[in-house]
Structures are given as C-alpha cells and as structure tokens.
Amino acid sequence: MTMTANEARDLPGAVKAVKEGYTVHDSSADYQTVGSPFVAEPKMRIRNVDVFYGSEQALFNVSVDIGKNEVIAMIGPSGCGKSTFLRSINRMNDTIDICKVSGSFILDEDDIYAKSMDVVALRARVGMVFQKPNPFPKSIYDNVAYGPKLHGLVSRKSDLDEVVETSLKRAGLWGEVKDRLLKPGTGLSGGQQQRLCIARAIAISPDVILMDEPCSALDPIATARIEELIAELSENYTIAIVTHSMQQAARVSQRTAYFHLGKLIEVNDTERVFTNPEHELTEAYITGRFG
Amino acid sequence: MIEDHQKKAEQVARGLKRRYRAEKRFRFYGIMAVAFGLLAVAVLFTDIITKGSGAFRQTYIQLTVHYDPEVLDITDLRDESQVALGNFSGVIRQGLYDRFPQFSSRNDKRELNKMISSGEGFELRDRLVENPSLLGRSETLWLVADDDIDTYFKSYGDSGGAFTGRVSETQRAVVEGLKQSGDIRLKLNTNFFTKGDSREPEQAGIWGAVVGSFFTLVITLALSFPIGVAAAIYLEEFAPRNRWTDLIEVNINNLAAVPSIIFGLLGLAIFINFFEVPRSIPVIGGLVLTLMTLPTIIITSRAAIKAVPPSIREAAIGIGASPMQVVMHHVLPLAMPGMLTGAIIGMAQALGETAPLLMIGMVAFIVDIPSGPASPATVLPVQIFLWADSPERAFVEKTSAAIMVLLAFLILMNTTAIWLRKRLERRW
Numbered sequence: 001m002t003m004t005a006n007e008a009r010d011l012p013g014a015v016k017a018v019k020e021g022y023t024v025h026d027s028s029a030d031y032q033t034v035g036s037p038f039v040a041e042p043k044m045r046i047r048n049v050d051v052f053y054g055s056e057q058a059l060f061n062v063s064v065d066i067g068k069n070e071v072i073a074m075i076g077p078s079g080c081g082k083s084t085f086l087r088s089i090n091r092m093n094d095t096i097d098i099c100k101v102s103g104s105f106i107l108d109e110d111d112i113y114a115k116s117m118d119v120v121a122l123r124a125r126v127g128m129v130f131q132k133p134n135p136f137p138k139s140i141y142d143n144v145a146y147g148p149k150l151h152g153l154v155s156r157k158s159d160l161d162e163v164v165e166t167s168l169k170r171a172g173l174w175g176e177v178k179d180r181l182l183k184p185g186t187g188l189s190g191g192q193q194q195r196l197c198i199a200r201a202i203a204i205s206p207d208v209i210l211m212d213e214p215c216s217a218l219d220p221i222a223t224a225r226i227e228e229l230i231a232e233l234s235e236n237y238t239i240a241i242v243t244h245s246m247q248q249a250a251r252v253s254q255r256t257a258y259f260h261l262g263k264l265i266e267v268n269d270t271e272r273v274f275t276n277p278e279h280e281l282t283e284a285y286i287t288g289r290f291g
Numbered sequence: 292m293i294e295d296h297q298k299k300a301e302q303v304a305r306g307l308k309r310r311y312r313a314e315k316r317f318r319f320y321g322i323m324a325v326a327f328g329l330l331a332v333a334v335l336f337t338d339i340i341t342k343g344s345g346a347f348r349q350t351y352i353q354l355t356v357h358y359d360p361e362v363l364d365i366t367d368l369r370d371e372s373q374v375a376l377g378n379f380s381g382v383i384r385q386g387l388y389d390r391f392p393q394f395s396s397r398n399d400k401r402e403l404n405k406m407i408s409s410g411e412g413f414e415l416r417d418r419l420v421e422n423p424s425l426l427g428r429s430e431t432l433w434l435v436a437d438d439d440i441d442t443y444f445k446s447y448g449d450s451g452g453a454f455t456g457r458v459s460e461t462q463r464a465v466v467e468g469l470k471q472s473g474d475i476r477l478k479l480n481t482n483f484f485t486k487g488d489s490r491e492p493e494q495a496g497i498w499g500a501v502v503g504s505f506f507t508l509v510i511t512l513a514l515s516f517p518i519g520v521a522a523a524i525y526l527e528e529f530a531p532r533n534r535w536t537d538l539i540e541v542n543i544n545n546l547a548a549v550p551s552i553i554f555g556l557l558g559l560a561i562f563i564n565f566f567e568v569p570r571s572i573p574v575i576g577g578l579v580l581t582l583m584t585l586p587t588i589i590i591t592s593r594a595a596i597k598a599v600p601p602s603i604r605e606a607a608i609g610i611g612a613s614p615m616q617v618v619m620h621h622v623l624p625l626a627m628p629g630m631l632t633g634a635i636i637g638m639a640q641a642l643g644e645t646a647p648l649l650m651i652g653m654v655a656f657i658v659d660i661p662s663g664p665a666s667p668a669t670v671l672p673v674q675i676f677l678w679a680d681s682p683e684r685a686f687v688e689k690t691s692a693a694i695m696v697l698l699a700f701l702i703l704m705n706t707t708a709i710w711l712r713k714r715l716e717r718r719w
Contacts, residue, residue, distance in 0.1 A: 095608065097532060123611035130609070134602035136621065146620075147610045200610060 031060060034278045035268035037257075039067040043208060043238045044089070049103030051084050051093070058084045062103070062264045064257060066208070071230060071239045073253035073270065075246060077285065080259040082242045086210050089240065090126035091119050107207065124151050127206035131213040133193035135185035135200070140177050143185040143196055144168060147204035163203055170236075171199035172229050191222025198229065202237070209233065211241040215248065227252050246286055250274050258282045339698075343691025349480035349493060350436040350444045352407060352469060356386040357429045358419060368423045377419075379412035383434065391468065394461055402461040408435040410494040435482065436475070438492040438685035440466065444475060456684060483692065487658045488674065492685035495678070497696055499660045503573055503653070503668030504642060504700075510577025510664055511584055511641050516634050518581070519588030523630075526589075527596040528618055547586035554583045555650030563651060570652035571667040579647045584637040591633025595626035628715040635708035639701050645672040671697045 042065035051059040059081045066072050074082040084093070091112065093099040105112035112122060124147075135143050144164045147153075154160045164181070168174040173195045177188070185196050194214060201209055211230070215223040230239060230252045243249050249256050249270065256273040258266045258281070266279045277283045360366060362385055363377045387403045388395075394403055411434045419425050436444065439457045444466060446454040455463070469475035487499025522543075530536045558579035562568045568575045599622050607617045648654065654673050661668035669677070671693065678690040 090609070092605070092609065120611050120613050123609060128609035130602065130605060132602055134600075134606040136603060136606060137625065150610065150612055150616065197606070200606075204610065 031263050031265075033063065033264045033267055035266045035272075037064040037264070037267040039065045039070075041068060042066060043068045043070075043108070045104070045106040046089075047104045047106075049085070049088065049101065049105070051081070051088055051102075052100045053096070054098040058262050059088075060263045064264060064267055066238060066240055067255070069234055069236070069238055070255060071234045071241060071253040073249035073256045074240065074242045074259060075244075075249050075256060075285070076259035076265075079261075081262040082257075082259045083212055085259065085264075086212055086240060086242050089208070089210055090123055090128055092128065094119060124204050125206055126208045126210060127201035127204065129194070129197050129201050129209065129211045129214045132217050133190055133197050135188070135193050135196050137184065137186055139182045140168075140185045140188070140196060141181040144199050144203045147200060151204055153204060167199040167203040168196075170202055170233065171195045172225065172232075173199055189222070191218050191225055194218060194222070194226060195229065198226075198233075202233070206237065208238045208240065211239065213242055213244060216244060223248070246274070258285060260285070339691050339694050343688055343693075343695050345445055346483060346688040346692030347480055348445075348477040349482065350441040351433040351476060351478045352436050352440075353431060353433050353474040354383070354386045354390060354407070355429055355431045356382050356415065357389075358382060358415075358425050358427060359385065360427055363426075365426065368419070368426060374416060374420060377416060379415040379419075380409065382415060383407050383411060391465060394465070399461050402459045403465065405437055406440055406462060406465060408437050408491055408493045410489065410491055411435055433478065435493050438683055441493055442685050445477070454684075483689070487660050488656060488669065488677065489658060490656075492681075492683045492689060495686070495689060497671070497674065497693055499657060500669050500671045500674035500693070501696070503576075503657075503661050504670040506573035506661060506664040506668060507576040507580060507648075507653075507670055508638055508642060510573055511580040512634065512638055514577065514581040515584040515588050515637065516630075519585050519634070519637075520592050520630055522585075523589045523592030523596060524618055524623070527593050528614065528622065543586050543589050547590060550646075551583055551644055552646040552650060554579050555647030557582065558647060559650045569665070569667075571655045571657070571669075573661065573664045573668050575651050576648055576653050576668075576670065577664070579651055580641040580644060583644065583647060584641050587637040587640065588630075588633050591636070592626065592630045595629025595633065596622055598629060599625045628712045631715070632708045632712050635704050635711070639704045639708075642670075642700060642704065643672055643697065645676055648673050649676075671700070 044066040046065070047063045049059055049062040050057060062081075062085060064072075074086065076082050087093050088101050089105060089112070091101075093101060101113060107122075107125065110117060112126075136146065138146070141164055144167050145160050148160060148163050154163055165174060165178075168177065173192060176192060177183075177196075185193065188196060194217075198209075198214075215226050218226065227248060230241065233239060234254075241249075241252065253270045255267060256270045257264060258273065258277075258279070260281050266273065266277060266282045268278065272278075273282060274286055277286060359382065362381045363379065365373050365377045367373060384400075384404050387406060388400065391403060394400065414434070415432075418430075440462065442456060443453055443458045443463070458466075466475060482494055483496050485498050486494060486496030489495040526536065526539065530539075558575060562575050562578055563570055568578075603621050603625065604617055607621050612620065648670060653669050654677065655667060655669065656677070657667050657669050659666075675690055675693045675697065678686045678693060
C-alpha cells in the first residue's frame with residue numbers, strides 16, 4: 001500500500017495522471033473530499049484519518065460516513081490506499097508494526113481505536129472477507145462454526161448447527177454443501193470457498209462486513225454469484241467493499257468512494273459517480289484514461 | 292536487425308549445439324556427483340556389514356556338566372553366600388577334563404580352562420538357583436566359547452587359513468575334536484542383544500547402551516521439544532522486531548554451529564560442577580544434548596511456522612481470534628509436521644553424538660543395564676567408541692555390529708520423520 005514517489009511513478013495509472021496533469025494539489029494534506037461523504041444516521045463515522053507506514057504516508061485526512069445497511073464501494077488505481085483504509089476499519093493493520101493510524105473511527109457510539117476497545121471484540125462486530133479465499137484447512141462445518149465457538153455465542157450443539165445452517169443459507173452455499181459438511185472446506189471450488197468465507201464472516205453476526213476485492217480471484221460466474229449475495233446481504237448488514245472492477249462497484253453499491261494517491265477524492269451516489277462525477281480525477285479514472 | 296533469415300537460422304543452430312553440449316556436460320557432472328555419493332554409502336555399508344555380521348552369531352560348545360556339590364563346595368542352596376562363592380567355573384573345567392581325558396598335563400589343562408567363556412559360571416549358578424534339583428546331577432548344555440576360540444572358529448573356512456592368534460595347539464586339537472562330534476557350532480548371539488558391556492568380548496552386549504541411549508533421548512526430547520517450540524513460537528509470533536530479538540536470532544544461529552564438545556564442557560562446568568548432578572547418568576546426558584539440539588529445533592520450528600500461509604492467520608485474526616488462539620488453533624497444527632520433522636532430525640543428531648557425552652562421564656565402563664534415567668549409563672556411539680578402542684580382536688566385529696544397530700535406529704528415526712510429515716501434512 002505504501003509508496004515512495006518513485007514507486008508511484010512506476011504505476012501506469014499514476015504515470016498517465018501525472019502526464020495529463022491530473023494531480024491533486026500538492027502538499028494539500030487538508031484536501032476536502034467532494035461530493036457527499038456524510039450521511040444522516042451513519043453506522044460508522046470516520047474522520048480525519050491519516051495512516052503511515054513508517055515514514056510513508058498512505059492515507060491523507062480521510063473523512064467519510066458509512067450508512068446503515070448500505071453497500072459502499074471503494075475504487076481507485078493500485079496503491080491509492082483503498083485497501084489500507086478498509087483494513088484500518090477493523091484494525092487489521094495492528095499486526096503491521098510500522099503502521100500508525102490517527103483520526104477517529106466511530107462504530108455506532110464506540111471509538112474503534114480507543115484504549116478501551118478490545119480488538120477481539122471489535123472483530124466480532126466488523127467481519128472481513130479477503131481477496132483470496134482463505135478457508136481454514138478444516139471441515140466446512142468447522143469453518144463456519146469457528147467464529148461462534150470462539151466468541152462463545154452458542155452453548156448447545158443444536159444451536160451451533162442452526163447457526164451454521166443459517167449462515168451457509170445466507171451465503172447461498174447450503175444447497176451445495178449440506179451433504180458434505182464434514183468434508184474439508186479447501187476441497188470446494190474457488191467461488192464456493194469465497195462464499196464459505198462469507199458464511200464464516202456472517203456466522204458471528206457482525207454489524208459491518210468488509211470485503212477486500214472478494215472477486216478478484218474468481219471467474220465471472222462465481223463473481224456474479226457473489227455479487228448477488230452482496231445485494232442480499234445488504235438487507236441485514238452494512239458492507240464496505242474494495243474493488244478493482246468499476247462495473248462491479250456500479251452493480252453492487254449504493255455509494256462509491258474514489259481514492260487517489262492516498263486521498264479520498266470523491267464520495268457520491270454510485271449512479272452519480274459513474275454518470276456525472278464531480279471531480280476531474282474521478283472522471284479520468286472511470287473513463288479509463290488511467291487506472 | 293538480422294535481415295538474412297537463412298544466416299540467422301544457421302547462427303542459432305550453431306549456438307544450439309553448444310547449448311545442448313553444455314547441458315549434457317552439466318547433467319553428466321550431476322550424475323557423477325550422485326554416483327560418488329552412492330558409492331561412498333555403498334562402500335561404507337558393505338564394509339560395516341561384512342565386518343559386523345559375524346557378531347550376531349557366536350560360537351557355542353556343547354558340554355556335559357556335573358553339578359558336583361564337592362567341586363561347587365555347596366551343601367545348602369538356601370545359603371546365599373555359599374551359592375555366591377560356589378566354584379561354578381570348576382564344574383565347567385571338570386566337564387572339559389572329562390570330555391578330553393587325553394589332555395591331562397598341567398599345561399594342557401590350563402589351555403582347556405580357557406576354552407569356555409569365564410562368564411558362563413554365572414549362567415550355571417543362575418540355572419542352579421532356578422532349579423535346585425540339579426544339584427548333584429548332570430546336564431548337557433551349549434556354553435559360550437571364549438572369544439579367542441570364537442574368532443578362530445569363525446575364520447575356519449577363510450581362504451587365507453584360519454586366524455590362530457592366541458589359540459594354542461592343544462586348543463586347536465580340542466576344536467577339531469568338538470567339530471567332529473558336532474559339539475561346536477555357531478548360534479545366534481543372544482548375549483549381544485541382551486547384555487551390557489563386558490571386558491570379555493563374548494559376554495559384551497549392546498543392550499545397556501541401547502537402554503542408556505533411550506533414556507538420554509527421552510530426556511532430550513522431553514526438554515528440547517517444548518522449549519524449542521515455545522521459543523520458536525514466541526520469536527516468530529509475539530516478539531517485537533528490535534535489536535534484542537535480532538541479537539537472540541543471531542545467537543541461536545551461532546549456537547547451532549558451536550562444536551558439540553563445547554556443550555559437553557558447558558555441561559561439565561554447570562551441571563556437574565555447579566549443580567552437582569551425578570556424572571554418567573542419562574539425566575545429564577539429556578540436559579547436555581538438549582542444549583545441543585535446541586538450536587536445531589528452534590530453527591526448523593521457526594521455518595515451519597513461517598511456512599504457514601499468512602492468509603490463514605489473517606482469516607483467524609479477521610474473525611476475532613486472539614493472537615494466542617491464532618497460534619493454538621491454526622499456526623501450530625499446520626506447523627506441527629515441520630516441527631516434528633525438525634525434532635526427529637535433532638534427535639537423530641543427538642543419538643549419534645559422542646563428544647559432549649565423553650566430557651560428562653558417559654564414557655565410563657558400565658556393565659549393568661541402566662534401570663532408569665538416574666542410573667549410570669553409556670550410549671550407543673560411546674559404546675562404539677569404547678569397543679573400537681579395545682585390543683581384543685573379537686571387539687572388531689562387535690564394533691561394526693554396534694554401528695549397524697546405531698544406523699538401524701537412525702534410519703528408523705528418519706523414516707518415522709518422513710512418515711509423520713506425509714501423514715500430518717495438510718493441503719490448503
């Protein structure tokens with residue numbers, strides 16, 4: 001995620017952007033996001049977030065709201081900081097020693113980075129689905145049951161069975177795996193594995209689900225299946241999704257956030273972003289002039 | 292650009308030949324290197340097996356012995372001191388005199404006395420104690436021959452003539468007589484597998500060293516595996532990356548390269564001189580070998596932990612597992628095959644280690660089979676060292692046989708390591 005100026009120049013998108021003069025005004029650490037980053041009654045309020053990897057700054061003063069039960073998509077060229085941003089939301093960046101996060105992340109009423117916030121408890125509220133399907137090398141059942149058991153959400157075996165069934169049903173996987181729940185999760189196809197990972201994430205009933213390019217390792221059919229699933233899940237969950245595919249962002253999300261070189265350039269309704277973007281950088285990106 | 296395509300094709304073709312030659316040459320070197328290695332192993336094994344296989348068989352002489360109370364000087368078998376002092380070798384001697392009455396001179400009798408192993412008197416005593424009704428009666432037994440007779444008899448059919456060594460004319464005549472009546476023959480050497488060390492080659496066995504090695508390795512494994520794995524997990528999963536952990540890492544790698552005798556000196560200085568642990572016991576052998584094995588186990592365990600895909604860790608963290616749970620539920624099970632392999636390889640190293648054990652007194656001459664980790668013992672490689680150092684010719688084959696036993700254990704352990712890895716390895 002972190003880049004030096006040289007690395008940034010190596011990126012084709014950045015090269016084009018620089019060549020064609022699409023640069024954010026330099027040294028504008030207080031860049032103001034255009035569009036409508038804030039919503040009424042948000043699920044999460046994120047304000048003035050800076051992220052550093054060592055001495056390299058990866059995010060500059062990002063402020064945005066994530067609405068209840070909405071799907072917000074994060075797009076932008078490689079290295080723009082969208083994954084960094086996503087991973088800051090459930091403190092996955094804590095595992096990287098040199099990563100420093102400042103600013104405030106408020107989930108409902110609780111500050112995610114407060115001293116009193118237990119990171120384990122936080123992750124029971126903010127689930128995550130990763131780029132590459134990463135089921136545990138255990139049975140399908142154990143994959144889904146792992147989270148509820150971990151957090152002590154169920155006490156009886158029958159309750160656990162029910163949670164596993166509901167989660168797999170919600171992830172649209174139940175019909176395909178109900179006869180082989182005790183077979184290893186790693187034996188499923190890529191798309192099924194990713195849905196298993198989604199089932200695993202929703203088994204602990206999180207408020208927010210973060211998805212980091214969940215379809216980038218999948219074929220188009222599996223991708224379509226996951227996209228449908230995201231639409232269904234948004235009835236019950238708040239979803240933040242990072243994607244490289246603008247079509248995907250257009251299909252699944254209600255709002256879209258465009259990141260560029262660590263700055264949140266624009267947040268608007270998805271339709272607006274893809275038809276009539278406010279910022280010239282957003283327009284340059286969605287029209288394919290770079291990216 | 293080369294415009295002339297014909298010419299270009301020719302140039303490429305010329306180069307191709309050279310490239311293929313180079314590849315052939317390279318392959319040849321590779322095959323030679325492998326062949327050399329295999330040849331060395333084959334020579335080593337052939338040499339050891341041809342030298343050592345004789346030790347698994349032993350010359351026995353069939354003799355009728357009479358448990359004569361007068362010769363034995365035993366009147367009452369319940370009197371332990373009488374039994375302990377009983378002249379059982381006298382009984383054997385009398386048996387030999389009776390069998391060969393033609394050798395009646397003092398000199399001849401002295402030669403006859405040396406035919407049967409001096410340890411066989413104890414065998415007779417044990418038989419008598421077990422079966423008191425034998426007192427005053429006769430019994431025909433196969434008795435272990437003396438090592439000189441054994442060496443002579445085994446070399447009987449050799450092309451260069453039999454090895455006479457210290458065997459006298461009289462003894463050769465006796466062997467000839469026994470051979471004609473079928474009363475001397477090679478049988479399975481049970482002593483070798485059931486007894487401890489002895490000054491008499493024909494009574495010396497490997498079992499004491501095997502048991503000593505077993506206790507030593509159990510202690511080594513019980514200490515080095517948990518400590519090594521715990522250190523590896525802490526360094527890999529929890530320790531901050533700073534100068535101190537860098538220093539620790541460098542030192543662990545250094546420890547792995549320290550000559551093993553230094554660990555022996557350390558054990559001598561710290562465990563024996565400072566903590567006053569008794570010498571020569573498997574406990575201290577295990578402690579010293581633990582020091583020696585730890586770096587190996589830490590390094591292989593860290594490599595095994597590193598090999599666990601980060602995506603599994605992320606998945607577990609992402610679902611809210613604490614760092615401890617990530618390790619216990621995911622990292623450890625996935626890294627276990629690698630860790631076990633490392634541990635077994637470490638154990639195999641420890642099993643073959645001699646130098647540090649010399650420093651802590653496990654080189655002592657110990658006849659009794661060790662009864663526990665705190666009783667004096669020696670180990671297989673040290674036993675080999677001891678026997679290789681002994682002057683009796685019969686120890687030559689014992690040495691090779693002991694090497695065979697040690698190699699068998701090493702091969703067994705390495706096979707187990709491979710089997711475990713294959714068995715426990717999971718795919719993801």
